[in-house]
Amino acid sequence: MCGIVGYIGHREAFPIVIKGLQRLEYRGYDSAGIALFDGNQINLSKTKGKVEDLKNKAKEISQAGSIGIGHTRWATHGVPNDVNSHPHYSNSGNLVIIHNGIIENYESIKQELTKRGYTFQSDTDTEVLINLIEEVKKTEDVKLGKAVQIALNQVVGAYAIAVFDKEKPDEIVVAKLGSPLAIGIGEEEFFIASDASPFIEFTNNAVYLEDEEMAIIRLGKEIKLRKIKDDAVAYPRILELQMNLEEIEKGGYDHFMLKEIYEQPRAIKDTYRGRLLAEQGLIRMAGIDLNMEKFLNANKIIIVACGTSWHAGLVAEYIFEDLARIPVEVEYASEFRYRNPVITDKDVLIAISQSGETADTLAAIKLAKEKGAFVFGVCNVVGSSIARETDAGAYTHAGPEIGVASTKAFTTQITVLTLMALKLAKTKGVFSETKYREYLSELETIPSKVEKSLESNTLIEIIADVYKDSTNCLYLGRGYNFPVALEGALKLKEISYIHAEGYPAAEMKHGPIALIDEQMPVFVIATKKGHYEKVVSNIQEIKSRKGKIIAIVTEGDEQVKDLADHVIEVPETLESLTPLLTTIPLQLISYHIAVMRGCNVDQPRNLAKSVTVE
Ligand code: M6R
Numbered sequence: 001m002c003g004i005v006g007y008i009g010h011r012e013a014f015p016i017v018i019k020g021l022q023r024l025e026y027r028g029y030d031s032a033g034i035a036l037f038d039g040n041q042i043n044l045s046k047t048k049g050k051v052e053d054l055k056n057k058a059k060e061i062s063q064a065g066s067i068g069i070g071h072t073r074w075a076t077h078g079v080p081n082d083v084n085s086h087p088h089y090s091n092s093g094n095l096v097i098i099h100n101g102i103i104e105n106y107e108s109i110k111q112e113l114t115k116r117g118y119t120f121q122s123d124t125d126t127e128v129l130i131n132l133i134e135e136v137k138k139t140e141d142v143k144l145g146k147a148v149q150i151a152l153n154q155v156v157g158a159y160a161i162a163v164f165d166k167e168k169p170d171e172i173v174v175a176k177l178g179s180p181l182a183i184g185i186g187e188e189e190f191f192i193a194s195d196a197s198p199f200i201e202f203t204n205n206a207v208y209l210e211d212e213e214m215a216i217i218r219l220g221k222e223i224k225l226r227k228i229k230d231d232a233v234a235y236p237r238i239l240e241l242q243m244n245l246e247e248i249e250k251g252g253y254d255h256f257m258l259k260e261i262y263e264q265p266r267a268i269k270d271t272y273r274g275r276l277l278a279e280q281g282l283i284r285m286a287g288i289d290l291n292m293e294k295f296l297n298a299n300k301i302i303i304v305a306c307g308t309s310w311h312a313g314l315v316a317e318y319i320f321e322d323l324a325r326i327p328v329e330v331e332y333a334s335e336f337r338y339r340n341p342v343i344t345d346k347d348v349l350i351a352i353s354q355s356g357e358t359a360d361t362l363a364a365i366k367l368a369k370e371k372g373a374f375v376f377g378v379c380n381v382v383g384s385s386i387a388r389e390t391d392a393g394a395y396t397h398a399g400p401e402i403g404v405a406s407t408k409a410f411t412t413q414i415t416v417l418t419l420m421a422l423k424l425a426k427t428k429g430v431f432s433e434t435k436y437r438e439y440l441s442e443l444e445t446i447p448s449k450v451e452k453s454l455e456s457n458t459l460i461e462i463i464a465d466v467y468k469d470s471t472n473c474l475y476l477g478r479g480y481n482f483p484v485a486l487e488g489a490l491k492l493k494e495i496s497y498i499h500a501e502g503y504p505a506a507e508m509k510h511g512p513i514a515l516i517d518e519q520m521p522v523f524v525i526a527t528k529k530g531h532y533e534k535v536v537s538n539i540q541e542i543k544s545r546k547g548k549i550i551a552i553v554t555e556g557d558e559q560v561k562d563l564a565d566h567v568i569e570v571p572e573t574l575e576s577l578t579p580l581l582t583t584i585p586l587q588l589i590s591y592h593i594a595v596m597r598g599c600n601v602d603q604p605r606n607l608a609k610s611v612t613v614e
Pocket residue numbers: 306307308309310352353354355356357358361404405406407490491494609610611
């Protein structure tokens with residue numbers, strides 16, 4: 001979590017750093033700060049609140065200078081307040097740092113530094129780190145780069161840092177372990193950021209630091225990369241970025257979330273473009289083709305993920321078992337990594353992550369690799385840590401997802417996982433050619449069916465208005481749509497702060513039905529294919545207890561219409577593809593309810609887009 005930005009070059013640093021922070025605000029937004037070097041002194045401003053608040057506060061300092069670093073924070077150590085915000089000075093006031101991550105052993109280092117006379121203004125681990133760097137610099141009589149390298153060998157934890165030293169004003173030193181750090185390379189200028197979005201309009205060339213690498217970024221020189229462990233020289237791999245500016249702007253929508261919901265027809269198409277060749281009856285996926293034997297001979301597939309990606313994993317469990325007849329287990333990455341799981345070199349682990357940076361998912365991957373399993377990644381962010389850490393993988397190609405609530409990430413993950421399952425089913429011979437071709441053709445129709453589902457937006461807005469003041473909601477689904485119910489509930493709670501729970505519809509009688517009264521809205525996914533009659537019975541049970549029923553049904557459904565208070569239609573499709581459609585109205589309902597309640601849809605409280613701490 002947290003976003004870091006830096007600039008060193010010939011332009012004014014202030015606007016670049018501020019704009020960069022605004023683009024990275026999805027990573028954390030409880031406080032923000034900036035430090036600028038005007039050629040003489042460091043001018044620093046920081047505040048609790050958003051980057052917009054920082055922009056106002058920074059009017060109190062000189063905004064001059066072509067070197068600057070900035071930070072937008074998701075608090076770990078110390079409450080979000082002005083003092084705990086980054087950047088942090090060292091005791092001498094010569095060094096200044098921004099940090100994304102956690103220094104786990106900061107307490108013991110702090111004690112040692114305190115004994116040596118250091119004092120601390122904030123409660124943060126980061127202020128400890130900058131003073132450790134200062135102490136090393138002094139006692140070892142070394143330059144900034146060397147001091148950073150020695151100090152980092154004494155810390156345990158995760159970091160992406162940028163450090164500036166007033167006594168060495170032509171350079172910024174950066175380092176990475178666990179948290180992402182990209183360096184944009186322009187003409188006689190460099191940019192530093194947690195992802196490439198802050199510098200995309202200035203350069204397409206970037207270096208992504210690997211874990212345990214650091215770089216000395218010096219004006220007028222090439223960047224020098226070193227291994228933190230032994231100071232050995234490393235060689236930068238310059239990547240050409242594909243991202244464009246339009247993708248990271250709102251494009252006329254009020255919120256990124258709404259834009260991303262509406263992008264789904266395009267995003268799903270981009271996910272299968274070049275992979276799904278329906279006319280030829282082919283699915284091309286290099287990551288699967290090259291590792292087919294591993295999948296086909298797997299004892300089991302284990303899927304690890306968190307949050308929405310975990311819900312996509314649950315859908316995948318149904319798809320892989322139903323279509324490809326391969327046993328699947330789905331685990332929260334955070335549980336898997338700490339529970340001594342039975343995993344061998346005969347297993348395949350699939351890690352799903354939009355950001356590709358989720359700390360628990362990364363740790364689960366490392367554990368599975370240690371046990372010899374083959375690890376396959378399904379990520380959206382190209383070049384992310386998970387994409388690099390896995391043995392093979394498939395990108396979702398959803399384009400940048402900036403709203404904290406995942407929307408297009410979910411549907412594109414399901415699309416990739418469906419392609420994988422179909423390919424495996426066909427190769428295993430579980431599917432007849434006819435059935436296989438039917439799936440391929442149907443998958444090709446999904447983008448237009450998503451578009452059709454989006455047409456219910458006005459109706460959904462009306463329904464949202466009816467339920468916007470609810471305090472609790474239930475979401476029910478069966479089979480393929482049970483994970484969709486979970487996802488619907490997560491979407492509502494994270495952006496509107498209404499308590500919501502998802503259940504398999506049949507579980508109602510085992511407890512949750514006690515909650516139902518005339519105040520309780522129950523969202524039920526009741527599409528024609530997939531346990532329809534059973535779900536209708538569940539709807540009857542809710543109705544007889546006076547619950548309010550909002551049903552997601554297949555176009556033309558009459559039976560549920562008579563029972564439910566509201567129905568929202570989605571087009572008919574194959575059962576395994578229904579989650580790609582039924583999730584759309586649930587995304588929209590959460591969005592509208594959150595907007596009507598005056599919530600910050602794109603940046604809900606206490607959350608961050610990239611969860612790089614465990
Ligand atoms: O980047 P990831 O997919 O690994 O993120 C996992 C979760 O943090 C994420 O899906 C989270 O639950 C979303 N905010 C939900 O909308």
